[in-house]
Amino acid sequence: MPSPRRNTEGRPLSASASSSSSSPGSPAHGGGGAGRFEFQSLLSSRAPGVDSTCARLRASESPVYRRGSFPLAGTGPSQAPPPALPEDDRMDLNPSFLGIALRSLLAIDLWLSKKLGVCAGENSSWGSMRPLMKLLEISGHGIPWLLGTLYGLFRSDSWAGREVLMNLLFALLLDLLLVTVIKALVRRRRPAHNQMDMFVTLSVDKYSFPSGHASRAALMSRFILNHLVLAIPLRVLTVLWAFIVGLSRVMLGRHNVTDVAFGFFLGYMQYSIVDYCWLSPHNAPALFVLWNQQ
Numbered sequence: 001m002p003s004p005r006r007n008t009e010g011r012p013l014s015a016s017a018s019s020s021s022s023s024p025g026s027p028a029h030g031g032g033g034a035g036r037f038e039f040q041s042l043l044s045s046r047a048p049g050v051d052s053t054c055a056r057l058r059a060s061e062s063p064v065y066r067r068g069s070f071p072l073a074g075t076g077p078s079q080a081p082p083p084a085l086p087e088d089d090r091m092d093l094n095p096s097f098l099g100i101a102l103r104s105l106l107a108i109d110l111w112l113s114k115k116l117g118v119c120a121g122e123n124s125s126w127g128s129m130r131p132l133m134k135l136l137e138i139s140g141h142g143i144p145w146l147l148g149t150l151y152g153l154f155r156s157d158s159w160a161g162r163e164v165l166m167n168l169l170f171a172l173l174l175d176l177l178l179v180t181v182i183k184a185l186v187r188r189r190r191p192a193h194n195q196m197d198m199f200v201t202l203s204v205d206k207y208s209f210p211s212g213h214a215s216r217a218a219l220m221s222r223f224i225l226n227h228l229v230l231a232i233p234l235r236v237l238t239v240l241w242a243f244i245v246g247l248s249r250v251m252l253g254r255h256n257v258t259d260v261a262f263g264f265f266l267g268y269m270q271y272s273i274v275d276y277c278w279l280s281p282h283n284a285p286a287l288f289v290l291w292n293q294q
Ligand SMILES: CC(C)=CCC/C(C)=C/CC/C(C)=C/COP(=O)(O)O
Pocket: 141, 142, 143, 146, 176, 198, 199, 200, 201, 202, 205, 207, 208, 210, 211, 212, 213, 214, 249, 254
């Protein structure tokens, strides 16, 4: 059971005295070393409603406090002040290096995404570019790609063409499924500066992680590069298109940078799955039976 917090004479401290007894730089305040000041400031910035008293209490819950290294940890008046904390204790005060690194990355992500969201509204600094960004949005939307693939599939008169288009359809459906599942699991809200005026959306599209447009653009461009014989300039254009679709998501304010980055990664990996499971009349004859009967 935690013992009550005491002053340096060993008397229990009231809540108010406890919260005011430590000054910046004192051990209970997270001071006494550069590492601990950093710890204190990161704790305080965790959530807007968390005050410094709460942060100090968190510090007092740390393994170092429990081990009695701090003078406020219930030691008597006769005990001498503890020696400076060894390196490993400083590490203990830091609850999770990975957590802090992730929080820092997220802070950079939010800051950068806000800066890049220059087409988020008509009155934004690049607001006049919004129609162009929306055109890019449609170019990476699921519906034109799905309809185009189905049309090509039914119009195709070669086996090779049907096989490629059947796999393209599989890729698009796999992408829709994976993006929907991840969005529903992660539930990251779209940036506050986004206007929800998107062309046909699903209910999960109120969430932003990962970007469905970025994943589709990466998937499509990898698919096209691998299955269409294109001249070099067209190959470069294909990759550029995918990149610009991703960038336009952040510029429109639809996504944060990390949503788009993960979307690209997801789309890239999805192509590997499609390639691995490549459907053909040999391994999936049922899918091609429609044409066999013609
Ligand atoms: C077959 C079927 C369920 C088709 C639905 C196609 C559809 C509405 C896809 C949604 C595309 C979309 C708005 C994705 C959101 O992209 P973000 O980049 O904003 O995540």
